[in-house]
Amino acid sequence: MRQFYYTVPFLASIPLLSHVSSAYQLHSNYSTADFSPDYFSIYKDRPDDCPPCFNCNLDDFQCKQFAPCSQANGRCNCPAGFGGEDCSLPLCGSLADGKERELKGDGPCQCKEGWEGINCNVCSTNDACNAMMPEGKDGVCYKQGLVVEENFQVCDITNRKILELLKEKKPQATFTCNNERKECDFQFWVDQKESFYCALDTCTYNGEVTPTQNITKYRCENAECRCIPDRMLCGADGSVDLTEWLATKITGPASFSSTWTEGGNSKDGSVFSEPNMNGLIAAMFGDESIFLNCKSGECLYATNVPGYERPVKKINTPLIAGVIAGCALFVVAVILIVWYMSRRSTRWGPIHLSDDEEDENAKLIADHKPAALYFQDVSYSLGGKQILNGVQGAVHPGELLAIMGASGAGKTTFLDILARKNKRGNVSGNFYVNGEQVLDDEFRSVIGFVDQEDTMLPTLTVHETILDSAMLRLPKEMSYQSKLQRVDDVEKQLGIYHIRQQIIGSEDGGHGRGISGGEKRRVGIACELVTSPSILFLDEPTSGLDSFNAFNVVECLVTLVKNYNRTVVFTIHQPRSNIVALFDQLILLAKGRTVYSGPFTSCQPYFDQIGYSCPPGFNIADYLIDLTMHAGTAHTPIDENASMFNRDGIHTSASSAIAIKSIPSISSVNMGPDSVGSATESLLRPKSKRKTSLKQQQDRQLFTRKKSGMDVPETPRTDDEGSIPESSVERNQQWLKLSRQHGVPPPPVSDDPDEPLPTANGTGTDLDLLVNNYATSDVAGSLHDDVNNAIHSAATANGGSVIRDTNGNVTATSGKVKGYRKVGVFGQFMILSTRTWRNLYRNPMLMLTHYAIAIVLAVFLGFLFYGLTDDIKGFQNRLGLFFFLLALFGFSTLTTLTVFATERLLFMRERAKGYYSPISYFAAKVVFDIVPLRLIPPIIMAAIVYPMTGLIPAWPEFLKFVLFLVLFNLAAAAICLFIGVIFHNGGVANLIGSLVMLFSLLFSGFLLNHESIPAAVTWLQTLSIFHYGFEGLIVNEVRTLSLIDHKYGLDIEVPGSAILSSFGFDNLALWRDCYSLAIFCGAFIVIAYVSMHVLLVERR
DSSP states (O other), X not given: OHHXXXXXXXHHTGGGHHHHGGGGTTOSSOOXXXXXXXXXXXXXXXXXXXXXXXXXXSTTOOOGGGOOBOTTTOOBOOOTTEESTTSOEEBOSOGGGTTOOXXXXXXXXXXXXXXXXXXXXXXXXXXXXXXXXXXXOOEEEEOSSOOSSEEEXXXXXXXXXXXXXXXXXXXXXXXXEETTTTEEEEEEEETTEEEEEEEEEEEEEXXXXXXXXXXXXXXXXXXXXXXXXXXXXXXXXXXXBOHHHHHHHOOSOEEEEEEEETTOOTTOEEEEEOHHHHHHHHHHHSOSSEEEEEEEEEEEEGGGSTTOOOOXXXXXXXXXXXXXXXXXXXXXXXXXXXXXXXXXXXXXXXXXXXXXXXXXXXXXHHHSOOOOEEEXXXXXXXXXXXXXXXXXXXXXXXXXXXXXXXXXXSHHHHHHHHTTOOOSSEEEEEEEETXXXXXXXXXXXXXXXXXXXXXXXXXXXXXXXHHHHHHHHSOTTSOXXXXXXXXXXXXXXXXXXXXXXXXXXXXXXXXXXXXXXXXXXXXXXXXXXTTOOSEXXXXXTTTTOOHHHHHHHHHHHHHXXXXXXXXXXXXXXXXXXXXXXXXXXXXXXXXXXXXXXXXXXXXXXXXXXXXXXXXXXXXXXXXXXXXXXXXXXXXXXXXXXXXXXOOTTOOOOOOTTSTTOOGGGGGGOOOOTTSTTOHHHHHHSOGGGOOSOHHHHHHHHHHSOBOTTSOOOOOOOOGGGOOOOHHHHHHHSGGGSBOOOTTSOOOOOSBOTTSOOOOOSSSSSHHHHHHHHHHTSHHHHHHHHHHHHHHHHHHHHTTTOOOBOTTSOBOOBTTSSOXXXXXXXXXXXXXXXXXXXXXXXXXXXXXXXXXXXXXXXXXXXXXXXXXXXXXXXXXXXXXXXXXXXXXXXXXXXXXGGGTTTTTHHHHHHHHHTTSSOHHHHHHHHIIIIIHHHHTHHXXXXXXXXXXXXXXXXXXXXXXXXXXXXXXXXXXXXXXXXHHHHHOOSHHHHHHHHHHHHHHHHHTSSSSXXXXXXXXGGGGGGGGOHHXXXXXXXXXXXXXXXXXXXXXXXXXEEEEHHHHHHHTTOOTTOHHHHHHHHHHHHHHHHHHHHXXXXXXXXXXX
């Protein structure tokens, strides 16, 4: 009954609707109107809950387009493109405007740019669709007619009879389908006024695409149509009225199909078909169906377009298997080659030399000018301490000069100075070669020097070690066969020919069992003898050898001296008597001062003369060393009555049999129960009477100077030197016999207790007396005259012209001696490269470990990151992969720290001896040691990882990937090489290298965003090789990718370059990063070489 009461007011308000309609114009799919209260002022008594004028919940009000009615407010929920209170009016503007669309007026709609159709629902451009995308971009206007989400089409009717009937009025149709609801809508328009509309449900669709044709088909099982009253075909004046027929006859099924053919075809176009509709069309117009020419448009996100598929990365499994197999075969081949080269035995046949080559080899020995070495006033101080003071001496060609002294006497320091080694302290003195001053560089070119500690590569054989020395130091013009012959001759001369194919080995056994210490010492000597030096210096060549091998070494030196007229100078600590007999010249040092310097044949008479006779049966070398030690020590007065020795009834004779006994052996003599000092008496005698020890008494008897003026016995000779009269022996050697007079004190020794030592100028001990006696001796005078005569003879030979400095000393001039013209830098590089390669393949564990780790980790990483996807997760995985690769190679290059550590001493000594130039050695180490370990592993790693992880399958990107890995590895190795050269201590070098890598890693861009770095330390990123390597790898891979991000229910494509920018990477820095790594690599290699050239210099 409530409806009746409001019927009159509603009908009365109809005349006002023309004024109210303007309030509806700005609402799209809603019929809500902002009615002014004035319009209803005549209804003051209308209740507040009175429904609006139009209420689709009432039977009298129906929503057009079969739009659903809202029961909450009685409004129609109009489909897209329709508005008004009953959804009967089309909307203008664009589909993207949403609720803000205007209702169509009397004329056609003015659609916005990119939109078309009666109600502006059909897109025509991609830009028009961007407004409907979540992020305002990547919209695509899909025009193929196949519904994806909600498709809109506007069609022109092409039936000829319909066109003729309607004349100037244009028949059109709109067709819309919703994929989710499986529903479609069809509207028929005449002159842009809707005549009838149909709703289709239970729809299916499909598309057929061929290279030349595109067909889309829609089929809906149910159909329902309605007329718009008083419109064309629906009761308008002069028109048929199909209202009832449409409502009752059109029930489906209905279909809508479109065909497009490349180049055009008579069957192209669209067809709307429904059985009853087709019958009506056929009856009235003579056509089978309604024919149309349609334009379709649906706004989609780029990834939702039909036919668009994300590129599915196809992992090439055969390629991966082939690469892994190839890398494994490479490692197996390397192992086999290393095994073969390390096991093969070189068959050496006879060396055939032509007559010219034999003459050339002989000329090498003969042409070397014999050299006599003279030196005066040699002094050396270090840190304010005087190490050497006023040493002089001379040695001539064909002579063997031995430098003896106790430990700490300055022997090695003195030998270094004679050999012109670089010393840390201040050196002074005059040095002459054949009476002339010689420049240091020229002097070093004609000498050889053998260190006390042998430094040789343990992986080389004896022959290879000596041959390398010969190849580097013998004349450039000398043929290879002549050099081989020279090496063979030296090996035979030193008795090491039978071990020529044995490796040197090391003490720890890490490089296999090697040769003995004596053989190694002879190999070191052979490396110097192969050049036939004029003067050969050796630092304790017998140290660490047994007496037999020691004698063999010295005997080899004597052979060189006597047969080839060479000069040999060596230090020796405690030679046995048969070695001492081979000396020609002797220098005896004590605390850096000269106790004796002169011919060895004059040594014993000299010491006999000054009151220090060597007892019979003693090795003269042992006696002299003990004498210098005793003389250099301050002593307390000794009780004369405590002597255990008596000179009565003594009969001793010198013999070689007792020559090996030493003075301590006296303490072990069995003296019997009645002898002085026996165990029985020592227990019974009061301790207060034992005032001196046995050693003190022995030292007093042996090393106390005899009374001046008394007959001093000569040092006894050995049996082969002739017999000694018994009377002389009994008279002069009585003091050696132990006293057998029980309880009677022995007579005093024949020294002069009343003659005090002269005032000391140096040590305040007996050593000053020994030094002063020598300085005033005839031996020193003869030596001084010998030096002056040599200088005078040389000056006379030069026409009497001698250049002197302001102090009157002779000045060295060039050209006095001349060495060989050795091979050039390139030749040295080739020889050292061969040596380095031998060392590498005979110690292959490091190289093979690098290769094996590269393969194993590459397969593991490929499995872990298999088939990277082009989405955000894939981007994160790429970051992790590249970061791990760089960290792996960065920290594995720490092994480069030991490249020079193991050969540091060898390099410094060979450089000091003039084997080669530093640049040749450095280049050989870099090319044949660093490159195989830093170039091949990253290539193996890249070849396996790249296809397995599914990175961009293109050769340019792959080659750039390899390039960045190699450059990064080389740059990191160059940095570690520099650190290894700078820091001698391995632990410190390892710590510094690790810290450098960690700090560089911190600024790579993975752990810390570039924009988050404080401005004060931003410059540190420019010093990070990890930053250049990481940025280069990630930009090379991601810059051209489009990554999928799942947002708003859509697969949104995000350009990889945008993500890189958000992470602080520069998309344009690819080649800049490449150049930066190359600059780092080159710069640190140069810095490492300069550091090696400056710092690794032998200073003793």
